[in-house]
Amino acid sequence: MIRLDSIKVSFGDFNAIPHLDLHVRPGEFFTLLGPSGCGKTTALRTLAGFIQPAGGTVTVDGKDVTRLPSDKRQVGMVFQNYALFPSMSVWENIAFGLRVRKEKGADSDRMVRDIAHRVELSDEQLAKNVAELSGGQQQRVAVARALVLRPKILLLDEPLSNLDAKLRHQLRQQLKDLQSEFGITTVYVTHDQDEALAMSDRVAVFNKGVVEQVGTPQEIYDHAATEFVCNFIGDSSTLTPEFVAQVNAASGAQLSTRASSYLRVEKASLDAPAGGGTAVGLPGKVLSRTYHGLHSRYVVRSHGADIRLLVREDGGAHPEPGTETTVYVRPDHILQYHSETGAALQEQDRQDQAVALP
Ligand SMILES: Nc1ncnc2c1ncn2[C@@H]1O[C@H](COP(=O)(O)OP(=O)(O)O)[C@@H](O)[C@H]1O
Ligand SMILES: [Mg+2]
Incomplete structure (x- = not known):
């Protein structure tokens, strides 16, 4: 047309x-x-x-x-x-x-x-x-x-x-x-x-x-x-290489620790997902909680990354700032981009760039 x-x-x-x-x-x-x-x-x-x-x-x-x-x-x-x-x-x-x-x-x-x-x-x-x-x-x-x-x-x-x-x-x-x-x-x-x-x-x-x-x-x-595009659309947290390395260690995933990595707010959770699945739990500390009526917005620091996430008001735990907690993420929800070109990494690139863990 x-x-x-x-x-x-x-x-x-x-x-x-x-x-x-x-x-x-x-x-x-x-x-x-x-x-x-x-x-x-x-x-x-x-x-x-x-x-x-x-x-x-x-x-x-x-x-x-x-x-x-x-x-x-x-x-x-x-x-x-x-x-x-x-x-x-x-x-x-x-x-x-x-x-x-x-x-x-x-x-x-x-x-x-x-x-x-x-x-x-x-x-x-x-x-x-x-x-x-x-x-x-x-x-x-x-x-x-x-x-x-x-x-x-x-x-x-x-x-x-x-x-x-x-x-x-x-x-x-x-x-x-x-x-x-x-x-x-x-x-x-x-x-x-x-x-x-x-x-x-x-x-x-x-x-x-x-x-x-x-x-x-x-x-x-x-x-x-x-x-x-990832930054312009939606709401994401920036992940640190340490955080990504810990996800790899806990899950066996082979995410790149050299790429720019992000996680959408709705993909992180303070509750272990039902049925377990591929989610991994990493230790974190609640930095802040703000109330928004339908949900609260949290910032949880884990392995140097400030993970932003939402907790519905009608369900789940509501830990106070300063509390130690666990943040659950799925490796396949982590969005990765080449740190220089900004292009999305494909599965193969992720593995090529993955760093062997101790
Ligand atoms: N008539 C013009 N003369 C000189 N520069 C212009 C003119 N129109 C737009 N620009 C420049 O071109 C760029 C794109 O402008 P524009 O298309 O209006 O952007 P947007 O609509 O996305 O805000 C801007 O840097 C703007 O300053
Ligand atoms: Mg315009």
């Missing part, structure tokens, strides 16, 4: 995007995720036709659109700040693109009303000035304004980031429902990993203008391909 091949974008002598290949499938909800300044907006604007790349091609539906102006690409775009026309009514904002296209009369009116209802804007709200609406309502106007033109592709640049947390959660689901109802191929930009995991069919994780990994939310979470 959408292909970016060898796209390169520079601002003066700054290479914002050195080399980008992306392939978005028809009907897909595809997210560009990465920290601020990594080139997400630049990639989206290149796709929309607001930026001319210094190299590479943009293809939509098999057609090369690299040199096509934005208004000929059939893309709808929603900007972070909405970019609505403040002196116009909600109705006029949504109808703006239709006016430009010289679509008039009953048809145009019907399209505006239809799309407004689908994003849950009432007739009363349609008559208001946009400045009278809340942030969340303005965001819907921006989406309606893009969708009314029946674009082939919908591009959304951090559309929820100006809203408060609760509203953001609500609108997340509404946007997602709207997208699947319309079945429109969507490229979504966010720096919020939670949003990306919850909404997307697939995610591309960006770092400094380069895609580090493309995959489903689960692939990216469970099998982060690089150290950057």
